[in-house]
């Protein structure tokens with residue numbers, strides 16, 4: 001997070017027009033530093049030449065002092081280098097702020113995280129919604145429908161839904177293993193049938209699955225309008241329940257919605273036709 005103190009003191013000591021550059025101190029915290037700090041007299045004398053002044057400003061820069069910024073900008077004139085240092089700082093500060101808001105909001109919304117939380121009485125209902133978006137009931141239900149489907153079209157749809165559910169588990173597992181974001185500290189890890197990668201929270205697997213399945217059902221089943229609305233509501237509720245139960249931060253769920261939405265596009269691209277399905281089954285049976 002930015003340190004206003006550092007910013008103020010640096011600005012106070014500096015002269016000329018304002019120009020700020022970000023850097024991290026030894027503790028990895030962001031600090032602002034004026035690019036136009038009062039320079040030693042020798043530097044001022046050379047400051048009459050704008051290019052030389054810019055070069056000297058850069059040699060005073062935090063990056064230089066850390067010893068990492070040896071990139072020469074002699075052919076471009078230094079302002080470009082200054083801008084490059086400003087951008088990462090800005091992105092870093094924006095990300096840190098977003099994460100801080102995310103953690104704060106998620107903690108406030110985790111009102112069913114345990115029985116004695118403020119909305120602890122509806123925790124059983126939230127856990128029911130959790131089960132409705134869990135991978136196992138969806139896999140078992142789809143396999144059952146696939147086995148009992150009495151038409152080639154029905155089989156094709158159920159086969160592709162089954163493959164989509166497997167694809168979702170794989171993709172979410174990969175992202176969780178790469179990002180390794182811990183679940184919120186207020187979460188109680190009492191989830192049914194969680195795998196080892198499910199100790200990580202980014203993205204929410206329930207959110208990806210509910211979004212992907214909702215899109216799948218809306219596209220491939222003939223549903224009356226109220227049912228279509230219910231499917232969309234259910235998908236949103238599954239995501240919301242993740243935050244209320246304290247299982248996830250808000251950004252885990254939002255990214256999960258986005259990822260599930262995109263996953264459905266992938267499923268459509270990889271769609272296996274009845275013919276392809278027969279081929280695949282023949283291949284498996286040898």
Ligand SMILES: CC(C)=CCC/C(C)=C/COP(=O)(O)O
Pocket residue numbers: 134135136139169191192193194195198200201203204205206207242247
């Ligand atoms: C074991 C199987 C088939 C699925 C695991 C389902 C599960 C527990 C996902 C975690 O979801 P969140 O990331 O939303 O907590």
